[in-house]
Amino acid sequence: MVSRKTVSRISRYRRVLTALRDDGIEYVYSHELARHAAVTAAQVRRDLMVIGYSGSPNKGYDVSAGITSMSRFLDGPRRHGIALVGVGNLGRAILAHAVRADSAAAFFVAFDSDPAIAGTTINGCRCLDATHMEELVRSLGIEIAILTVPEGAAQSAADALVRAGVKSIITFAPDPLHLPDDIFVEYLDISATLESAVFFARIGDGGRADAEAAAVEPIIRMLETPLTRSQMRLEDMARDIGARVVTPGKPNGTEISRVYAGDRVSDLLNEASDSTLLVSNLASLQMLRVAELMDVPGICFVNGIDPEPDVVELARENGTFLLVSPVGVFETCGLIYQHLSRAKECA
């Protein structure tokens, strides 16, 4: 009869039309609607045909009448009950979204097997114990369910819901559900979608990304020093380990409390803070830019390499304390560590 895709597009049209009406627009042409909904004009006309809604040539479609017509088609006459099963992070977030958006047309109930959650109210939605789920769903005449249960628990929950009379299930779990054919099931599997996204990101530029990417993340080496707890003045440390100071940091000295050694820009994001010294053998402008964004106060390049002038220039502008150690990452780390031990002894 009418296909899943068509229904989902009509839902999208309705949203567009509602926005247009709020802007005071009364008539719209198929190609305008198409542009707003990111489909083709022919598609729009064909979709509007199946819900028996006609426009007039040279004026287009009546916006208000369209909304009414689509609402009658999509929502039907009665208020729907929606059960959300699994009140974890995702479940709560979806409740917040959905209750706000659809509370006029539907009411929500949530179920969870955790007794600590049962009895609470989240975002205006009552959370109940999953033990009584089947009975309650049947009593309330609920026909729509959202599954946000952990992997592995989806099938049994779905079975119970179907026994209770549920006709449509939206599941965020990766488990494929085995249910009667007349049950509508929609999968919103985030991990699977991400994997598709990964694939098409790679295919888009014909595999050339690999070589280029290798340059961005060159060496997989990551030495993490133990947290020192004690602060350390970079100026003293630099002298002690025989490193050359290229650009000075803040006028009143630069203090750090952690050292992070590694070349992966991506790891830098999780490790760097405004009191981290970064030890790296990748003297690139890019690394410096990221370091700046992370408020890293000091960077130590190794192997005695002279950074390019533009790198030095940027460091000076940012007030980043830049030093160059004559030895490699491993030795530099060792020296800094030793310096720390001595400092501790003195204290």
Next chain:
Amino acid sequence: MVSRKTVSRISRYRRVLTALRDDGIEYVYSHELARHAAVTAAQVRRDLMVIGYSGSPNKGYDVSAGITSMSRFLDGPRRHGIALVGVGNLGRAILAHAVRADSAAAFFVAFDSDPAIAGTTINGCRCLDATHMEELVRSLGIEIAILTVPEGAAQSAADALVRAGVKSIITFAPDPLHLPDDIFVEYLDISATLESAVFFARIGDGGRADAEAAAVEPIIRMLETPLTRSQMRLEDMARDIGARVVTPGKPNGTEISRVYAGDRVSDLLNEASDSTLLVSNLASLQMLRVAELMDVPGICFVNGIDPEPDVVELARENGTFLLVSPVGVFETCGLIYQHLSRAKECA
């Protein structure tokens, strides 16, 4: 070339195969794989064909080799960066999901325009200020983004991401995105999906649901008394308003602190508690069952209707205080209210 759906199915196959391998299974037939993935056997074979992976007749497909082959196909050789834009409820929940599942194959960074969020770490993922997003995404070579921004903000965020080199976007916002054709966009619009679910729940049983549903939620009338704050013994109240006690409640008296009047079972969920008196003119078994599940201590039917024997029986079993007021909902509420006022004066 290879279709979106095929990629998503292959992702599903890989998950199934991984589970099988963990169970120690080495070979699998197409029809077994098909059953686990909820597709047909022919589909499986055709999909495996496109990734150039062959099984052997009479033994089936090698599970480990399949996983390797699919991973090479899906993930490619390098580690991917994924940017999540919009750290609201939904964003956080997705981070929790995705970081756990995919942290081996990818690293995550989050962006938000709220300065209070920037600098924090959520689920092991660094949250940064959206101001620097474009630059950082470019520097990190990120090609995949997840959009969990509020409605209306999706297009501009997507534009910035595409400028920064992003190739794939997964968006949870309802806004249709206008982007170059070579950008992969996947919409996970929860509201739109819910609307489809509503539609198919209704169509499934041929529209017969309407009449039946009307019986479940008969009268849209809801009188809410103000919160009383003071407790009230039902036994005293019943005598005062001239109601007949059908079943006694707990032996030591039943106290309530709120009264809820209405016939909508669904509203009951949000209003009822273990100290609420329920006033209803719907003397159905269903209402009593829901009330029991909500731990409602007392129910008052109106208009002097005699509840059916099975209703009385169930109330007695549950220890629910059941009374019948001779007058209608409005008058009953008025009488109870008056009783409250008097009780307050005495106190």
Next chain:
DNA sequence: CGATAATTGTGACGGATTTCACAGCGTCGC
């Protein structure tokens, strides 16, 4: 060693969905 049984790989088919193309029609300008 040959028959058998079961499965894979794939050409061909069919259904669904989208796009194309054009007839029909109302409106505007002259």
Next chain:
DNA sequence: GCGACGCTGTGAAATCCGTCACAATTATCG
């Protein structure tokens, strides 16, 4: 009044996707 223009509605073509059916292949058993 009437011709030109632009949009709608829809038959027809094209495309995509999934299923069927069968030849090819390989282990097993007698």
